[in-house]
Amino acid sequence: MRLLKLVPDNTNIDFMKWRNLALILSIIVTAAAIALVFTRGLNWGVDFEGGQSVRITFQQPPNLDQLRDRVNALGHGDASLQEFGSPNVIAIRMPLPEGGEAAAAQAASQVRETITQAYPGARFDAVETVSGKVSEEFWSSGRWAIILAMLGIAIFIWIRFEWQFGVGALVTLFHDVWMTLGFLSVTRIQFDLNVIAAILTIVGYSLNDTVVIYDRIRENLRKYRKMGIVPLLNLSLNETLSRTMVTSLSILLALGMLLLFGPDVIFGLTIAIFVGIFVGTYSSIYISSPVLVWLGVTSDSFRPKDPVSRAARGPRNETDGAQV
Structure with a gap:
């Protein structure tokens, strides 16, 4: 019996063809989400409002x-x-x-x-x-947990890869978090400690998917040193597309069942993670990867410099160290 494949082996989608359109769309929607949160606000739960x-x-x-x-x-x-x-x-x-x-x-x-x-x-x-004092402590702790998690992830990516990858991860997380907050502002779903847990889950999942794609990009940068950066990104995204689709769909199916049949007490947690996973899948393709192009990464940006051999430099004069 043949195995079911969501993504055929010969898939070759030109994701980068739409990167500029995706950038414009993401900027508009993210700006709208930020404006909504600051103007309309969130539906604060008792945890944060008292x-x-x-x-x-x-x-x-x-x-x-x-x-x-x-x-x-x-x-x-x-x-x-x-x-x-x-x-x-x-x-x-x-x-x-x-x-x-x-x-x-x-x-x-x-x-x-x-x-x-x-x-x-x-x-x-x-x-x-x-009480008001406890709710203020809850909000302060929750806010710092999200900020420090995002910064810690960006630093980890920077150390694990290069600074361009760290910036890409931070931009992706910023996009995912604000899109989720904008959704909560529009729907007026209660913002409580469960939603803080959901946002931290979204940050972790987005990082997981981004690291897989970044790791494949770095591997291909070493393997295909003469390939242009845009074709190389397309190749990397297509090679990891099967993993991305299977993981995202399986999580979304489980969350969908929780939305339909789960208890009301975790509705806010479930719907926030559902939206975050959907947005995170999009951003791992159209935010984290195109950022590398916009930051000037090329196929030879991280190529180690070959040391010039002594023979190529020529013999040295033992008196003053100058080349002969």
């Missing part, structure tokens, strides 16, 4: 305006409501009441009592309370 969050599953999708009015009538500040993966599951977020844990527990109890009376059969899935 406050109290209650997640409830209703028998039928409730009227959000009526539900908001009932919660606001309790006098604990303006409540924010959001569907949590399903119209029947609603996350209610309220400001943290003054008085510490006792006041927070009392507020949650009042919300539970009010909703139970108004919506028989409603199930309370989770109640989370985070």
